[in-house]
Amino acid sequence: MLKQFVFSFACFCFATASLSAHDYWLQPATYFPKVGKKIEVRLYVGDHDTSELERVFQKSMTPSFQFHSKGSVVDLASIS
16 A cells, blocks of 8 residues: 555656646757858757746856767857
């Protein structure tokens, strides 16, 4: 009986933990940039693609922030 209770409680905890999760996404100022031009990119937090707030870039909280293109990788954290 105790094992069944512990299992049920663990399932409840895992199920409710996902309810409090938020989405994070990067959104460029334009999806059709001109060649060679800089693009402003913003970090948003929200649920179901609905923005709740904009977050600032935090180097201490970001282990890696890179731009990958054909043949090269640029460390964006060192630029900002």
